[in-house]
Amino acid sequence: MTMDRAPSPLPWLLLLLSVTTGLVDAISVLGLGKVFTANMTGNIVFLGFAAVGTPGFHAPSYLVAILAFLIGALVAGRVGRGHAGLPLRRWLLVAALVEASLLWIAAGVATGFEMVRQSPDGHLYAIIALTGIAMGFRNATIRSLKVPDLTTTVLTLTLAGLAADSAMAGGGNPNMARRIGSVVAILLGAALGAWLVMGHGLVLPLILAGALVLIGTIACMIHPEAARPAVS
Template sequence: MKPRAGVGLTSAMVLLTVVTGMIEAVSFLVLGPAFTAVQTGNLLFLAFALMGAAALSPAAAGVSVAGFMAGAVAGSLFEAYVDVHDRRWLVPGLITEALLLACGGLLAWHIGADDPDAGRGTGRHLVVIALVAAAMGVRNVTTMRVQVPDVPTTVSTRALTAFLGGLVPAADRRIGSGPRAEGRRLVSVGAMFAGGLVGAWLLREAVRPAVLLLVPAAVALVLGVLFWALPRRRAWEPD
């Protein structure tokens, strides 16, 4: 059963976009360099690293891609199974993401913001990357099933393109425009930027990278509990 995009879902997806920026700050600046949500970047990193590009780790990029794929496949099978039984697949999807992020955060507890092993692809780093990437794979399945317009939570390119394409007087009718759509797109892009900015700032202030992973885990868990507790019509009402 598919929830309809409404105020509750849109707000939740925007919040998840913010924490994606925080997650990617940890992934790229401490664990990698690699992304765990933006797999386009990892595919390019992997290609560049295999051709000998300096400062790039083929292990980190490859593990992230593999972890993401495993999470996406498992998440798709799991959420489809829950959906077939007419249950709220959104809730277990968010909770699964939270558990994977929490495991990654706990495993990363002894990794510092100024970790000298960053970029070297140690075993601990790679396992954390795999867990977080798997969580982002599950997240992508969840957000694709929810289909909140212009808020995919893990990328901003399409939202930015749609925002620019919808600007008056050069509005593209096929893309769509209007204050509500343009506002949602702008918020989506701003949320990703804000999350990355906050994540990088907290790392600079020597906050443990594990904390920056546990906060998104807590956010996903709280959202899952809220969507479970709220009446379906109230949480999934049309926008």
Template sequence: MTAAPHGDRTGAWFSGPVHGPLPILLLVMTAATGLVDAVSVLGLGRVFVANMTGNVVFLGFAVAGAPGFALAASLAALGGFLVGALAGGSLATRRARRRGHLLRDAALVETVLLLVAVGLLIGLSGTPGSGLASAVAALAAIALGLQNSAVRHLAVPDLTTTVLTMTLTGIAADVRSSGRVVVTRRVLSVATMFLGALAGALLVLHVGLARALLPAPVLLAAIVGVLAVVVRRPAPWQEPVGARA
């Protein structure tokens, strides 16, 4: 991922000229990711729809016949994620010169996909059957694959919104060399994912899958609304990071 210019490490974190409002919006998106993965793991047969490293591992467990792991849902999530990433790459190419428009459009498509997934789960009692679980996993994975691809092109350091391995590594490995802004960004990324997963787990356990998933598209819709307003005014953060290097 493209490294941030030095000004991003010392300037205003939430509204600086390099990334503008993107960091706070990506933190909201990270919380939504934790919530969606909580629903998928706890309600769809132990399948990740955002974290493909975990999903590939779960897929191996399912192929081995380990109980509790859904082969069909894992395959659907893996395939859906690739489709979403492909779509996200195409969207990023078309919106390459406007980062705010890219995130707005990606979040809008995600919102629609997750609302369809919520619709499939409405009225469901108990654990969804393999067919329904696979369909919901595929839709959610398409949404998260699209998100992952779009966010990758935004190039905001330490805010991938879907995986935390390198973020956690950076917190520990660079603790002596990273500035306060960088450490804060990384810690907040981990914290928001945790809080999203916690909220998702509590909702799954106490209110059911459809209602547990619903806050995710609501958060994404809020991101769309914010960006619909802020992108109307040209600003330096809208330009690709590489163009200002």
């Protein structure tokens, strides 16, 4: 007689991480001068605007964000491969510690940053780089986990799947709740992040984002499924 395996806690963790994506996007777009550090599509578009001299778009910010994101993803790829065959909870904890630490260091840097004047420049680029590395590390880690419809940062394919696989399109609505949950999570995170940034600056939302990542991951690690070997 076999026992049914308990449902994986990963979808719940990834929904919580989606909330932090909204927080980080609010921090970067509203506080760092129209730059994304959680997803890179917007930066590529903005970089194209900056390349032809469109007012209000500054190429250095986008280049720093993209480079930082790539560095974070590169390191995460090596870390993930190094944890292949080891308990999943160990890999998750390392990823959470890296991301939370980078976000909290960014919060420390943000204490001396003036949002209105976007100065000093060194603090601006440091916050962009730190959050970009954190989000690159996160994206590469989530990509390796291969949980369908929960990328935690990008919603374009999620929304496309929600419509294309709906009953109206003749589909069977696979993962509908998960897809809707992902959209709602990022929406809520963005709203909360905007409220915090506009009312309290960058430090509080950065601290909160890091705390949510770490607390959510620790809660996930307690689950028996987190003891299974990681695959990368």
